[in-house]
Amino acid sequence: xVNESIVAxxxxxxxxxxxxAVEDLSFSVERGQVCGLLGPNGAGKTTTLRVLMGLERxxxxxxxxxxxxxxxSSRLLVRVGAMVEQAAFVPHLSGHTNLRLWWEAGGTSxxxxxxxxxxxxxxxxxxxxxxxxxxxxxxxxxxxFARLLLGRPELLVLDEPTNGLDPGEIREIRELILRLAQQxxxxxxxxxxxxxxxxxxxxxxxxxxxRLVAAGTVSQLIGSAGSVYVEVxxxxxxxxxxxxxxxxxxxxxxxxxxxVDLDNGRRSDLAAxxxxxxxxxxxxxxxxxxxxxxxxxxxxxxxxxxxxxxxKTPPQP
Amino acid sequence: MIALxxxxxxxxxxxxxTLIITVMLVGLPTLILFAxxxxxxxPADNPNGEGLFRLAxxxxxxxPAPVLSVMSGxxxxxxxxxxxxxxxxxxxxxxxxxxxxxxxxxRGRLLVAKAVVAGVLIWACTxxxxxxxxxxxxxxxxxxxxxxxxxxxxxxxxxxxxxxLLLRNAVATAYVAFGYTALLALGTLFSTLTDTATSAIGAxxxxxxxxxxxxxxxxxxxxxxAFPTHYLSxxxxxxxxxxxxxxxxxxxxxxxxxxxVFGAAAIVWFQRKDIRS
Numbered sequence: 001x002v003n004e005s006i007v008a009x010x011x012x013x014x015x016x017x018x019x020x021a022v023e024d025l026s027f028s029v030e031r032g033q034v035c036g037l038l039g040p041n042g043a044g045k046t047t048t049l050r051v052l053m054g055l056e057r058x059x060x061x062x063x064x065x066x067x068x069x070x071x072x073s074s075r076l077l078v079r080v081g082a083m084v085e086q087a088a089f090v091p092h093l094s095g096h097t098n099l100r101l102w103w104e105a106g107g108t109s110x111x112x113x114x115x116x117x118x119x120x121x122x123x124x125x126x127x128x129x130x131x132x133x134x135x136x137x138x139x140x141x142x143x144x145f146a147r148l149l150l151g152r153p154e155l156l157v158l159d160e161p162t163n164g165l166d167p168g169e170i171r172e173i174r175e176l177i178l179r180l181a182q183q184x185x186x187x188x189x190x191x192x193x194x195x196x197x198x199x200x201x202x203x204x205x206x207x208x209x210x211r212l213v214a215a216g217t218v219s220q221l222i223g224s225a226g227s228v229y230v231e232v233x234x235x236x237x238x239x240x241x242x243x244x245x246x247x248x249x250x251x252x253x254x255x256x257x258x259x260v261d262l263d264n265g266r267r268s269d270l271a272a273x274x275x276x277x278x279x280x281x282x283x284x285x286x287x288x289x290x291x292x293x294x295x296x297x298x299x300x301x302x303x304x305x306x307x308x309x310x311x312k313t314p315p316q317p
Numbered sequence: 318m319i320a321l322x323x324x325x326x327x328x329x330x331x332x333x334x335t336l337i338i339t340v341m342l343v344g345l346p347t348l349i350l351f352a353x354x355x356x357x358x359x360p361a362d363n364p365n366g367e368g369l370f371r372l373a374x375x376x377x378x379x380x381p382a383p384v385l386s387v388m389s390g391x392x393x394x395x396x397x398x399x400x401x402x403x404x405x406x407x408x409x410x411x412x413x414x415x416x417x418x419x420x421x422x423x424r425g426r427l428l429v430a431k432a433v434v435a436g437v438l439i440w441a442c443t444x445x446x447x448x449x450x451x452x453x454x455x456x457x458x459x460x461x462x463x464x465x466x467x468x469x470x471x472x473x474x475x476x477x478x479x480x481x482l483l484l485r486n487a488v489a490t491a492y493v494a495f496g497y498t499a500l501l502a503l504g505t506l507f508s509t510l511t512d513t514a515t516s517a518i519g520a521x522x523x524x525x526x527x528x529x530x531x532x533x534x535x536x537x538x539x540x541x542x543a544f545p546t547h548y549l550s551x552x553x554x555x556x557x558x559x560x561x562x563x564x565x566x567x568x569x570x571x572x573x574x575x576x577x578v579f580g581a582a583a584i585v586w587f588q589r590k591d592i593r594s
Binding site: 050053054055056057072073074075077078080082084085086088089090091092093097101102103104105106107147 | 318321323324325328331332333408411413415416417418419420421422423424588589591593
């Protein structure tokens, strides 16, 4: 047993010839978290997920699920619902037959599967009995979600689950992920769509060129990389209060409020200082979104010592 | 394992390709049958080939032999190679392989199930050819004993009654089907080496074509005995020379050897392979 983490990656390396697809990567996902794995194309996200699912062997290091080391076709995978890259099926069979054969290939009867719940999520109606080769990409993705939910998984591992979907379908999938998380599932979601991660995930792991750049909560990443906008009832008094606060780099006026540049301060400290000074706090929010923080992180050195506060530094192999 | 076999069989059986193969394997023997009928009155000049065709018009029970003789050398090789080499690579090409492994289905068990299903289909194809020829032959020529004429190279003529003909047809069909065991093992191995089904099929059939070409070069001597195609036609001695040749037993042993070596290689490779499709 490694620890209580649902997912734990330790000193992971994956090499293809001379290329390091993943380099000394360590992170963990705790039970109940909805964790985004962010990175540009080629960051090593999919390779990491493939190693986690036992589809690829690590060159060095290890991956653990539910505290046990992952090996190819590990029985631990019955507790996981995974969609690695696009949902794929046997094209000449119907959606329903695909689900049935996939489930029964594992040696269990369809009676043991959450068929009704999965089919409700697929929402394919009569199309479920059509050959999959006639499906749109969106229909395949929905059928893919139905498949991964058949076993009532404790952990969802989703690799770019909204690729090829229209805005309405993306919203449906996002709401589905949040609903499943509320029901207790742990989610590891790989994406390069920052807004998707921002709206879905509580935790974020940022990768670039195979390495961990930062890890933390979304608000930590956003807050760590920039400044905060504050509106109070007495702007000038607040300005003097905040200017003397530790972790504050600069305070400037903007519109009706103040923009506070943080070195390493936290928004909660700012709020506490304002309230403590007897001021009424109207608004406090980051001046930038995850996209700004993400780009800021990628501009920094990809050695795990990026500017993110509380970024996890991977152990050396 | 039974459930896995069932799912793999369902996937294979419901393909349009399977239907096309079935039609071909019934249609071609029918065409050959009509050719036999058309040439029934012509003299035999080669007891190993054309003679079997001419004699086949004496009895429908003899028709499967020349039909197998014609179809086992290439068409059945292509079909068997396609079925075997597509087993893993086909799923990989669809992107479905990774989802089977995520189910999770143990890799070794999945490969064995796919190879067993491919083997069953190859046997079914061979039996279908033989059965189509037999049924068509019986309808066209009826069931009679056959008198084989003496041939200078061999002993004098001989006579096979209906029972003997049926038995030898069954043995010949089983031998031809088993003769694709090496092809099955090779195809399965190639299927694990690539995610492109056409590449795996091309490589498998290519090896057999090369083996047949090299087998025809006598100067290669005893090395030819190890080729997977060398003993494929050994069964014809049952009809031409009225004997069960020991070459058939050697041929079976060669096939088993290929199965062990290449089957094991396929399992070892597939267990270690990174699944990137």
